[in-house]
Amino acid sequence: xxxxxxxxxxxxxxxxxxxxxxxxxxxxxxxxxxxxxxxxxxxxxxxxxxxxxxxxxxxxxxxxxxxxxxxxxxxxxxxxxxxxxxxxxxxxxxxxxxxxxxxxxxxxxxxxxxxxxxxxxxxxxxxxxxxxxxxxxxxxxxxxxxxxxxxxxxxxxxxxxxxxxxxxxxxxxxxxxxxxxxxxxxxxxxxxxxxxxxxxxxxxxxxxxxxxxxxxxxxxxxxxxxxxxxxxxxxxxxxxxxxxxxxxxxxxxxxxxxxxxxxxxxxxxxxxxxxxxxxxxxxxxxxxxxxxxxxxxxxxxxxxxxxxxxxxxxxxxxxxxxxxxxxxxxxxxxxxxxxxxxxxxxxxxxxxxxxxxxxxxxxxxxxxxxxxxx
Amino acid sequence: xxxxxxxxxxxxxxxxxxxxxxxxxxxxxxxxxxxxxxxxxxxxxxxxxxxxxxxxxxxxxxxxxxxxxxxxxxxxxxxxxxxxxxxxxxxxxxxxxxxxxxxxxxxxxxxxxxxxxxxxxxxxxxxxxxxxxxxxxxxxxxxxxxxxxxxxxxxxxxxxxxxxxxxxxxxxxxxxxxxxxxxxxxxxxxxxxxxxxxxxxxxxxxxxxxxxxxxxxxxxxxxxxxxxxxxxxxxxxxxxxxxxxxxxxxxxxxxxxxxxxxxxxxxxxxxxxxxxxxxxxxxxxxxxxxxxxxxxxxxxxxxxxxxxxxxxxxxxxxxxxxxxxxxxxxxxxxxxxxxxxxxxxxxxxxxxxxxxxxxxxxxxxxxxxxxxxx
Numbered sequence: 001x002x003x004x005x006x007x008x009x010x011x012x013x014x015x016x017x018x019x020x021x022x023x024x025x026x027x028x029x030x031x032x033x034x035x036x037x038x039x040x041x042x043x044x045x046x047x048x049x050x051x052x053x054x055x056x057x058x059x060x061x062x063x064x065x066x067x068x069x070x071x072x073x074x075x076x077x078x079x080x081x082x083x084x085x086x087x088x089x090x091x092x093x094x095x096x097x098x099x100x101x102x103x104x105x106x107x108x109x110x111x112x113x114x115x116x117x118x119x120x121x122x123x124x125x126x127x128x129x130x131x132x133x134x135x136x137x138x139x140x141x142x143x144x145x146x147x148x149x150x151x152x153x154x155x156x157x158x159x160x161x162x163x164x165x166x167x168x169x170x171x172x173x174x175x176x177x178x179x180x181x182x183x184x185x186x187x188x189x190x191x192x193x194x195x196x197x198x199x200x201x202x203x204x205x206x207x208x209x210x211x212x213x214x215x216x217x218x219x220x221x222x223x224x225x226x227x228x229x230x231x232x233x234x235x236x237x238x239x240x241x242x243x244x245x246x247x248x249x250x251x252x253x254x255x256x257x258x259x260x261x262x263x264x265x266x267x268x269x270x271x272x273x274x275x276x277x278x279x280x281x282x283x284x285x286x287x288x289x290x291x292x293x294x295x296x297x298x299x300x301x302x303x304x305x306x307x308x309x310x311x312x313x314x315x316x317x318x319x320x321x322x323x324x325x326x327x328x329x330x331x332x333x334x335x336x337x338x339x340x341x342x343x344x345x346x347x348x349x350x351x352x353x354x355x356x357x358x359x360x361x362x363x364x365x366x367x368x369x370x371x372x373x374x
Numbered sequence: 375x376x377x378x379x380x381x382x383x384x385x386x387x388x389x390x391x392x393x394x395x396x397x398x399x400x401x402x403x404x405x406x407x408x409x410x411x412x413x414x415x416x417x418x419x420x421x422x423x424x425x426x427x428x429x430x431x432x433x434x435x436x437x438x439x440x441x442x443x444x445x446x447x448x449x450x451x452x453x454x455x456x457x458x459x460x461x462x463x464x465x466x467x468x469x470x471x472x473x474x475x476x477x478x479x480x481x482x483x484x485x486x487x488x489x490x491x492x493x494x495x496x497x498x499x500x501x502x503x504x505x506x507x508x509x510x511x512x513x514x515x516x517x518x519x520x521x522x523x524x525x526x527x528x529x530x531x532x533x534x535x536x537x538x539x540x541x542x543x544x545x546x547x548x549x550x551x552x553x554x555x556x557x558x559x560x561x562x563x564x565x566x567x568x569x570x571x572x573x574x575x576x577x578x579x580x581x582x583x584x585x586x587x588x589x590x591x592x593x594x595x596x597x598x599x600x601x602x603x604x605x606x607x608x609x610x611x612x613x614x615x616x617x618x619x620x621x622x623x624x625x626x627x628x629x630x631x632x633x634x635x636x637x638x639x640x641x642x643x644x645x646x647x648x649x650x651x652x653x654x655x656x657x658x659x660x661x662x663x664x665x666x667x668x669x670x671x672x673x674x675x676x677x678x679x680x681x682x683x684x685x686x687x688x689x690x691x692x693x694x695x696x697x698x699x700x701x702x703x704x705x706x707x708x709x710x711x712x713x714x715x716x717x718x719x720x721x722x723x724x725x726x727x728x729x730x731x732x733x734x735x736x737x738x739x740x741x742x743x744x745x746x747x748x
Contacts, residue, residue, distance in 0.1 A: 160709070241676065243706070251672045294627060299604070335543070
């Protein structure tokens with residue numbers, strides 16, 4: 001076997017690739033496939049599949065289900081499924097008015113969910129992160145009681161984050177240059193875990209992308225909290241931008257001489273359609289959202305918009321006002337209608353997306369997850 | 375040799391690939407490489423390179439230059455260059471207040487340039503396209519006198535175009551569902567040529583991309599005529615959007631209750647920063663442009679903006695006003711400055727980009743260009 005650059009592929013990387021292939025095949029199956037069915041769909045030999053499946057079972061990633069009762073001739077095959085008690089992901093979220101943590105197992109099921117409502121603007125970043133650390137420790141303890149092993153943690157933050165977990169700016173939290181990844185690594189209950197930090201709208205969009213089983217979708221995910229962020233998914237890939245700071249729709253100008261924003265500008269979308277503003281005037285919020293979303297559609301020719309975070313429960317209230325502005329302001333409105341829908345994962349999309357990012361890391365590279373598979 | 379799908383590659387496609395490789399190597403060289411230098415940089419054998427070079431010379435795509443006078447020992451090698459008298463591209467443009475045609479040879483040099491200023495809004499689409507056909511016929515006649523052979527034509531239009539050359543809407547021309555490709559194919563002087571039609575800002579952005587030799591740039595190209603369009607280049611690729619209708623920055627709302635636009639909305643950018651509005655109030659034009667460009671930067675995290683079309687000559691006048699709005703309205707303005715620059719190809723970018731698209735087609739697939747190479 002040769003790879004694209006023409007040099008031989010090492011045996012160990014072939015094995016890692018095939019382990020992932022078998023695991024993905026089980027994950028993407030509508031039913032519980034047998035070893036023979038996996039061999040048929042992957043093109044690997046039955047002997048190879050069996051050895052890989054044994055490794056994945058031993059590593060706690062797959063379980064073998066009891067064969068169904070015999071109904072005809074022949075021995076019924078045992079089916080394989082993702083292990084519900086194997087590795088799990090810890091999803092964390094810090095937002096303006098709440099902290100949250102969830103534990104999601106390898107099958108994608110939410111096993112624990114903890115939300116602590118409190119205005120984080122009243123706390124220093126250190127105090128807020130310490131509080132989040134306590135919530136994370138509770139979630140980990142609950143996961144341990146269930147027999148789950150955390151593979152890592154990911155934190156969703158409403159701000160601009162660098163790839164190494166530094167929050168450069170989170171205007172609505174009042175944060176500037178806060179090393180959130182380092183702060184969480186100092187929490188004793190998390191000290192042994194890899195910790196990632198990402199923008200909340202990006203994580204929510206990734207969660208939404210993975211909940212969507214339809215090929216390579218293009219959509220804009222909009223997360224409406226006190227601030228507003230967006231994740232841009234183009235042809236099945238999150239578009240992060242040059243520095244990873246794309247999607248700042250909350251600071252798109254809707255009324256140039258309008259209300260002052262915490263960012264220093266005037267008339268930013270989030271001053272009209274952020275959660276606090278929306279509670280005061282939902283009609284204005286929907287119109288302002290419609291104006292900003294029309295700009296996105298005119299610029300990117302995107303025909304699917306997903307409203308998440310606080311917008312998911314308020315979807316029906318907002319929809320007519322947004323659609324009226326889209327009809328009026330999108331140049332192609334008559335040629336190609338834009339579809340609006342609430343987020344599949346609802347208000348939890350960001351923390352679910354964070355936990356999901358951990359789980360996907362295990363699914364994409366099961367060989368790296370466990371020394372037992374190495 | 376095997377391709378990615380594991381089936382053997384046919385000899386004819388290997389040859390086509392290698393012809394393109396040799397031609398690109400000459401095109402991308404700073405000097406005129408010898409056959410030996412091409413062999414060294416491509417990894418092909420000298421015999422293979424020589425046979426391919428002979429075919430490309432015979433096909434009119436390469437020329438062999440006289441060796442430089444002997445200065446030392448040994449025989450000086452002949453250098454190879456793109457043929458200036460081989461295939462050429464016909465670039466056409468129809469805009470609100472002018473028609474234009476240019477002939478660009480294989481080396482990228484503009485050999486002929488014809489511009490006819492007249493308000494196209496006063497003509498029917500049929501009459502405007504017939505006029506453009508006459509200009510195209512003049513350009514072709516001039517190219518023929520030069521010994522050039524047109525490889526194809528491409529037309530730049532300020533509107534929404536389908537892949538088969540139908541102009542769905544061009545609001546500033548007042549066009550709706552005009553089959554521009556078919557109309558041009560009916561012009562006798564063009565009847566034997568492949569004709570492509572594309573959005574003018576997209577073609578200009580592609581022209582700008584090819585004039586930029588710095589790897590895989592990300593930039594927004596903004597074309598300011600009576601209407602305003604944009605081409606979005608992400609990591610070296612034009613982002614066209616789901617239906618090819620991205621970049622409609624002219625219809626991004628800047629003042630929600632502002633001036634009525636031909637598209638039916640109010641407060642569209644082009645009502646403040648289109649060429650006619652800009653002539654009336656350049657300060658307001660720059661502010662409106664700055665507001666819309668800040669939205670693009672906030673959404674896409676793009677740090678390079680190229681102003682073309684009518685904005686290229688007016689660049690110095692517009693720059694301070696645009697930059698003031700970007701500083702005020704881009705969330706990351708202090709973390710990552712945005713660079714503004716005029717288009718390298720100036721006001722001709724769209725028709726140059728159109729001609730360039732034809733030339734690139736030949737460069738990318740020289741085997742298809744000429745039966746003599748087949």
